[in-house]
Amino acid sequence: MLFDFDGPICRLFAGHLAEDVAKDLVEWLARQGLKGLLTEAERKHPDPMAVLHAVNLRHPGSDLVTELEERLTQQELKAVDSAMPTAFADPVIRTWSAVGARLAIATNNSARTATGYLAQRGLAGCFTPHVYGRTQDLEHLKPHPHCLNQALNAMGAAPSAALMIGDAPSDLYAAQRAGVPFLGYARNGDKEQELRKAGAKDVVGSLEPVLRVLRGQA
Ligand SMILES: [Mg+2]
Numbered sequence: 001m002l003f004d005f006d007g008p009i010c011r012l013f014a015g016h017l018a019e020d021v022a023k024d025l026v027e028w029l030a031r032q033g034l035k036g037l038l039t040e041a042e043r044k045h046p047d048p049m050a051v052l053h054a055v056n057l058r059h060p061g062s063d064l065v066t067e068l069e070e071r072l073t074q075q076e077l078k079a080v081d082s083a084m085p086t087a088f089a090d091p092v093i094r095t096w097s098a099v100g101a102r103l104a105i106a107t108n109n110s111a112r113t114a115t116g117y118l119a120q121r122g123l124a125g126c127f128t129p130h131v132y133g134r135t136q137d138l139e140h141l142k143p144h145p146h147c148l149n150q151a152l153n154a155m156g157a158a159p160s161a162a163l164m165i166g167d168a169p170s171d172l173y174a175a176q177r178a179g180v181p182f183l184g185y186a187r188n189g190d191k192e193q194e195l196r197k198a199g200a201k202d203v204v205g206s207l208e209p210v211l212r213v214l215r216g217q218a
Pocket of ligand 1: 008
């Protein structure tokens with residue numbers, strides 16, 4: 001079982017907070033005298049990952065990218081305490097783990113962030129040591145299947161016998177490229193539209209039916 005982290009397991013940033021983090025990264029760049037590195041639109045982008053990508057595009061693999069990635073990780077770690085658990089995620093994780101499935105996280109967030117959150121919820125033991133997150137090689141972020149392949153290899157699992165639960169088209173594409181079946185989790189209609197437009201066949205609006213199936217009450 002491969003889980004994306006932000007979405008299926010919790011909401012790391014509520015909407016406005018993600019924007020604040022993106023702004024923080026942009027302001028940090030400006031303090032380094034690098035305001036001109038980003039376009040006007042990139043400077044206003046609400047997604048911190050987009051800022052990181054934009055910088056990586058211009059200075060791939062540079063120290064600047066490393067520093068910016070670390071700054072994003074620090075912001076993610078700060079957000080762990082206020083992360084909103086996704087309904088039914090905790091019991092789904094515990095039940096799946098209890099029935100003997102092997103669980104992994106495959107996320108574009110820092111592995112430290114995911115591990116910190118899981119430890120706080122008492123769930124770390126369900127995943128240890130299979131938490132695969134962002135590295136400084138941003139080319140390997142989903143939709144690249146890198147973190148899924150890492151998880152499959154480490155667990156010795158056949159892709160076709162695994163299942164990826166994710167909430168974004170990039171999760172779907174990464175699963176397709178890894179040969180892993182995909183279940184979309186959409187917390188609202190817009191997210192569901194995005195997933196279906198990307199080609200996701202199976203999308204749930206809640207993890208409750210997943211829990212029911214696991215408990216044999218379907
Ligand atoms: Mg996600």
